[in-house]
Amino acid sequence: MKKNRKKLLSMLVATSLMASFTVACTSTGTSSNPSSASPTAAAGGAATPGASATTTYPLKSDKTLTYWGELPGNLTGVKSAHADVPFFQDWQKKTGVNLKFTAPPTNQAEQALNVMLASGELPDMIEYDWLTKFPGGPEKAIKDGYILKLNDTIDKYAPNLKKYLKENPAVDKQVKTDNGSYFTFPFIRGDDYLRVYQGPIVRKDWLDELGLPVPTTIDEWYTTLKAFKEKKGATAAFAVVSVPRPFNELVNGAFAGAFGVTRDFFIDNGTIKFGPAEKGYKEFLATFHKWYEEGLIDKNFATADTKSMDANIASGATGATVNNAGGGIGKWQPLITAKDPKAVLIGAPYPVLKKGDIAMYGQKDPANSPGGMVAISAKSKNVEIAAKLLDYGYSEEGHMFFNFGTEGVSYKNESGYPKYTDLLLKNPDKLAPAQALSLYIRGNYNGPFVQDKRYIEQYLALQTQRDAVTTWQKTDVDKYKLPPITATPEESTELAKIMTDLNTLVDEMTLKIILGTEPVDSFDKYVEKFKSVKLDRAIEIKKASLDRYNKR
Numbered sequence: 094m095k096k097n098r099k100k101l102l103s104m105l106v107a108t109s110l111m112a113s114f115t116v117a118c119t120s121t122g123t124s125s126n127p128s129s130a131s132p133t134a135a136a137g138g139a140a141t142p143g144a145s146a147t148t149t150y151p152l153k154s155d156k157t158l159t160y161w162g163e164l165p166g167n168l169t170g171v172k173s174a175h176a177d178v179p180f181f182q183d184w185q186k187k188t189g190v191n192l193k194f195t196a197p198p199t200n201q202a203e204q205a206l207n208v209m210l211a212s213g214e215l216p217d218m219i220e221y222d223w224l225t226k227f228p229g230g231p232e233k234a235i236k237d238g239y240i241l242k243l244n245d246t247i248d249k250y251a252p253n254l255k256k257y258l259k260e261n262p263a264v265d266k267q268v269k270t271d272n273g274s275y276f277t278f279p280f281i282r283g284d285d286y287l288r289v290y291q292g293p294i295v296r297k298d299w300l301d302e303l304g305l306p307v308p309t310t311i312d313e314w315y316t317t318l319k320a321f322k323e324k325k326g327a328t329a330a331f332a333v334v335s336v337p338r339p340f341n342e343l344v345n346g347a348f349a350g351a352f353g354v355t356r357d358f359f360i361d362n363g364t365i366k367f368g369p370a371e372k373g374y375k376e377f378l379a380t381f382h383k384w385y386e387e388g389l390i391d392k393n394f395a396t397a398d399t400k401s402m403d404a405n406i407a408s409g410a411t412g413a414t415v416n417n418a419g420g421g422i423g424k425w426q427p428l429i430t431a432k433d434p435k436a437v438l439i440g441a442p443y444p445v446l447k448k449g450d451i452a453m454y455g456q457k458d459p460a461n462s463p464g465g466m467v468a469i470s471a472k473s474k475n476v477e478i479a480a481k482l483l484d485y486g487y488s489e490e491g492h493m494f495f496n497f498g499t500e501g502v503s504y505k506n507e508s509g510y511p512k513y514t515d516l517l518l519k520n521p522d523k524l525a526p527a528q529a530l531s532l533y534i535r536g537n538y539n540g541p542f543v544q545d546k547r548y549i550e551q552y553l554a555l556q557t558q559r560d561a562v563t564t565w566q567k568t569d570v571d572k573y574k575l576p577p578i579t580a581t582p583e584e585s586t587e588l589a590k591i592m593t594d595l596n597t598l599v600d601e602m603t604l605k606i607i608l609g610t611e612p613v614d615s616f617d618k619y620v621e622k623f624k625s626v627k628l629d630r631a632i633e634i635k636k637a638s639l640d641r642y643n644k645r
Contacts, residue, residue, distance in 0.1 A: 147252050148481055150490065151189025158475050158482070161209065162220030162467070164196045165538055167531035171524065179533050183499055187490070190482045210239055215470040217479050220540075222463040223276060224579065228589060231276040233582035240468035241476065243275040250480035253487035254278060257543065267461035267577050271641040278483040278541035280465035282458060285566075287544055291456040292565030293347055293441040294421055296412040297557075298433070299325055309442050311351050311380060314413075318389040321412040329391035331384065332411040336398045338596070339603050342415040346454025346570070349377040351444045355454050356599070358635050359573045365635050369599045370623050375616040378606045385607050395604055407432065413441075418558040418565075419527065419537075426555060440561025443568050455568035459577045465539025486542030496536035496545040503533035513551050526552065578638035588634050594626035 164175060175181045175194035185192050195216060197205030206221055223231045223240065234240045247255050258265040268279045282288050300307060300317070303324055308314040321330040333342040346355040352373035358365055368374055384390050391397055391405065405411035407428040414421070422438045429436035443452030469479050485491040497504040497511040504511045513530070515521075520529040530537040536548035553559045580588050602619040605611040 148250075148484065150187060150485060150488075152478065152481060154190055154478055156475055156478060157191040157193055158218065158473075158479055159195065159216035160192050160218045160220070161195045161197075161206075161216045162218075163202050164199075165531045165535075166199075167527045167538065169199060171528050171532070178531075180498065180531075180535060183494070184485075187494060188482050188485050190478060192482075213472075215239070215472045217470055217473040217475050218467050218483070219470060220465065220467045223466060223468055224463045224577065226463075229582035229585045230270070230579050232270050232272060232274060232579075233585065234468070235274060235276060235471070236582065238471045240276060241471045241473070243277070243469065243480075244273070246469065246476055246480050247275055250477050251278070251484035251487075253484050253491070257281075257487050261460075264460050266642075266645045267459055269645065270579055271581070271638075271645060273645070277466035277468045278480075278486070280462050280539040280541065281543045282460050282462055283543040284546040286546055286562065287549055288458045288460065289456060289562055289566045290419065290458075291342070291345060291417045291421075292415065292443060292561065294414050294416055294438055294561070295441045296321070296429075297437040297439040298435050299412050307439070307441050309445060310448050311348075311444050311446055314348075314444055315384065315389075318384065318413060319387070322387075322389055325409070325412060327410055327412045328388075329393075329405050329410045330389045331413045332391035332394060332397055332402060332405050333415050334397055334399055334402055335395050339395050339600055339607075345456035346443065346452070346568075347415045347456075348381070348444055349374060350452050350454035350568075351446050352376040352380075353453055355573075358575055358632070359454065360575060360639075361573065365575070365632050365639065367595075367623075367628055367632065369602070370620050370628060375613065378603065378616060379613045381607045382609060382613060386609060390607075395608075403428070409433075418553055418561045422555065422558050422561060423527075423553070424525075426557070437557065439557050440564045442564055452568040453570075454573055455565055455570045457566075457568075457570045457574060461577060462539060463577075465535070465541065467541045483541045486540065492543060492545065494534075495540060495542035496534060496548050498533040511547060518551070518554065526554070575635070575639065576642055578635065578642045580634055580638050584634045584637070588631060591627045591631045595623060595628060595631065598622050598626065 160175075162175075164172070164178075168178065172178050175192075175196060181192070181194065202221065203226060206219070209215065219240065221227070223234055227234050229237075231240070235242050243251075258268065264281055268277075268281075269275050295307065295317070297307070299305075299321060303320050305317055305320060306313065308317045318327075318330040321327040333340055335341050338344075340356075343349060344356045349355055349368065354366075354368035354371045354373035354377065356368055358367050360366075381390065385392075385394070391411065393401070397405075402411070402414065402416075403425070406414070406425045409429070409432065416422075418440065422440070426436075426438055429438065443455045445452050467483055469476055469483075473479055486495050493500075493511065497513070498517075500506060500511075502514070503517055504513050506512075517529045517533060518526050520526070524532075527537060530552065534548075535542065536544060537552055549562075550559075553562065579585075598619055602616065606613055606616065
């Protein structure tokens with residue numbers, strides 16, 4: 094056993110050296126359906142993207158613009174190129190702009206972007222996470238001549254986005270840099286309900302069979318997992334995805350939050366802290382080490398990927414995890430029902446120590462989610478047309494198209510409510526809803542538009558999924574979560590080096606203590622090492638970034 098652990102650990106530590114925190118998964122012109130209810134009325138209070146008389150769609154243009162971006166992950170194995178996807182075909186027709194798409198290889202966007210930037214041959218538009226994934230951040234991308242500062246462009250050619258941001262100052266604050274630079278056409282979650290989609294998941298049928306309540310405290314979770322192992326034969330009673338980092342799905346505070354920490358930076362009474370350096374993280378590690386030693390946690394937890402998680406859930410090896418309402422409960426429920434018609438997955442509250450307490454932390458995205466943002470290349474000779482194309486997504490017509498597609502094909506208007514058709518939800522080609530939706534809309538992932546709550550009301554087809562989101566929303570995360578702050582280009586370079594070293598130590602510490610190759614008390618040794626890789630400086634940079642953000 095010890096020999097296997099050491100072998101596993103050496104492999105994992107080597108792998109984790111390359112890993113880093115992941116961040117976690119949605120006008121003008123004549124409306125195609127003038128009788129449709131406005132987005133404000135039906136989308137849970139989100140401000141209506143405004144119409145403007147300055148742009149009329151479709152545009153009259155004979156130019157072909159170039160667009161670089163990843164093909165939606167849901168379409169892997171379904172379509173091989175943007176040009177084959179009905180949504181992207183119809184987007185060109187509705188806007189009157191011809192597009193030539195280029196997509197990087199799957200999961201290689203960062204490498205492909207670097208090659209493209211180095212070549213100097215840039216397309217008109219680049220869809221990429223410039224906020225969190227580009228070294229130095231958006232201001233450096235602007236300074237280096239890769240992307241355009243969009244302030245004047247939005248003023249001149251994007252009346253719909255301009256109007257939305259003016260009506261939503263909290264979002265406006267998030268989509269620009271500390272210097273006030275707008276740098277992309279952003280993806281915006283138009284309702285608070287859309288910002289929460291992940292949390293603990295448990296087999297409710299097992300709980301009922303064993304006479305157990307839905308666990309809320311760490312002690313209740315221990316009792317539950319022990320019963321799952323001993324009475325249901327669950328060989329990996331608790332399991333989560335650990336790619337690219339160990340316990341990747343716990344980064345949003347599940348379980349560690351019960352001990353007053355997260356796996357990341359957070360605010361505590363105005364002070365920025367790094368969870369893995371706090372005493373509470375030691376208590377979290379001690380708890381998970383005990384559970385691992387007793388066989389309650391997947392023995393292969395450190396290498397668990399999506400494929401192995403699917404297998405564990407489907408086989409009944411796992412009865413509890415942390416994942417999404419759509420990609421977790423929605424994907425797994427049919428798998429377990431096929432084996433046991435009575436099987437039911439539900440969302441459980443984020444764990445606490447004391448019964449009745451509200452969890453300190455939980456998953457909650459900012460309104461401006463980093464995925465799906467589109468920049469205009471600084472070398473583009475078609476800035477006006479590109480801006481008008483992208484501004485379409487914030488128009489009333491574009492809002493309906495991005496979220497629901499084309500009326501009569503992907504949705505029907507039922508008393509003012511855009512109802513998805515069976516083509517999407519009960520696809521005749523047996524495509525999963527997530528795949529079928531991604532063929533005709535962008536509402537179920539991201540893009541340059543405001544996401545509509547009415548999408549999620551239908552995408553989460555199961556009542557258990559909708560209940561899970563409601564359950565996961567009940568945390569105090571807003572008190573502790575840092576807003577989407579940005580470092581300066583100089584700070585970003587420095588911070589990236591620090592975080593690489595820091596995350597390597599956190600991964601090593603987490604693995605060794607939970608696996609038992611080092612005692613829990615070795616935690617204090619790691620905290621000392623954190624100081625040597627300049628954790629204090631990282632906190633200083635985060636504090637400076639927060640101060641600037643608050644002054645925007």
